[in-house]
Amino acid sequence: MRGTIRSSREIDAIFREGERAATRALVLLAGKTPAKRGPRGRVAFVAGKKLSNAVVRNRAKRVMRAAVHRSGGPWAGWDIVLIARSAAIDCPATELDRLLDSALRKAGAISQ
RNA sequence: GGAGUGGGCCAGGCGAUCGCGCGUGCCCUCGAAGGUACGUGAGGAAAGUCCGGACUCCACGGGCAGGGUGCCUGCUAACGGCAGGGCGGGGCGACCCGACGGAUCAGUGCCACAGAAAAGAAAACCCCCGGGGGCGACUCCGAGGAAAGCUGAAACGGUGCGGUAAGAGCGCACCAGCGUCACGGCAACGUGGCGGCUUGGCAAACCCCACCUGGAGCAAGGGCAAAUAGGAGCGAUUAAGGCUGGCCCGGCCGGCGCUCGGGUAUGCCCGCGUGAGGCCGCAGGCGACUGCGGUCCCAGAUAGAUGAUCGUCCACGACAAAAUCCGGCUUACAGGCCCACUCCACUU
């Protein structure tokens, strides 16, 4: 997928400085995209080792990627980091879309 | 029909829409990016990283140390793997399990507690005989003995008969074990004869014997342009010191002169998938496997590609994600299918 954040240094910066919005299935971090990276927004997906084995972690990232795609991301001017929680694995798609939308509004990345 | 043993195979299918990696063609473009069509896209364990290799770099001269394997014979590129055989153990059976060399004929060590004694057999307890003392229980001296006895995981072959004061392979029979000879087998070993009567356990204790073993690892290693800083080869030759990724001997470097252009990124590219390869057939072999012929091309990502929504069918889907590659081992696993065989019951 185009528009992913590749550098772990940049992801660490969003962890320190970004807006945080947590839901039942995922945690969202939002920061402004640096100007030198261009006007398009970027996203990153995180699935920690606590979740489970490699199959479950990969699936969690895919499910979040599909949700971002449906919601119209990446969002211009914003760097978004999505962290999977264990509830995301069995979460229905419509529920996940709703949670992602509310998290984006809470962090201010999209207007009301 | 029930119970079971061994081996092999599969690992949700189909359709619609949106979406992803790679390859090829086409469109656009100076090119790239992009668009589009077609093809292709995780496993039997991809896992644990327990062994063995390939490949790459370093060291290449000898020795020691260290590590590994451990019944025999094969297979293999190699193996700690596999096959066949032997021995021991388990099961009524089909079958299954086994780190299974050496403990007199190398040496050292350990065997707590208990027990008379834990490994050159015997001091004392004890058994028995003779003599002395004492009314007696008993005790002292001398000779003989290791059978019985409590203990313990284990008591210098076992059981039985004879023998004796008590005993002892002292004699005999059978069994176990040892040595030796003959036969069968490539061998492990097996069968039979003969002999003297005999030797605790632990080598997953040190060790001995036989065989194998240099070190690191694709984050190995190499290439590309900009910016910043330092190496490599050759020649002659002295000290502190350093290197030779365990140690020693031995060897080399550091200092000087000449010559040559190189190294380093959370940049990119190569390495990177035609291989000890899959499938089919024939031939050899009990088998692991091998030979020959035909045929196929079968993931290659780089924050890491397979998902979402819906329909439909059924047994309602387990364990689980390639990261340099291959051969094994081990561990996890919902279920389903096939083949061969064993035992029990019933019918004909």
Added chain:
RNA sequence: UGGGGCGUAGCCAAGUGGCAAGGCAGGGGACUUUGGAUCCUCUAUUCGUAGGUUCGAAUCCUACCGCCCCAG
């Protein structure tokens, strides 16, 4: 992905074949009017788990499980 290390009481830990030391914390008691300090005492039955070797295993061997560190 590769390399290396560690699991013993709630915490820190010693023990390398024969009874699982010690300290901190905690419970109980003594002393004290009470508290602190001090002293005495208690607490491991699965030594991360499961097998094996041995008469005997935290210790030796094998296979698993969990955690930590290093290399871009």
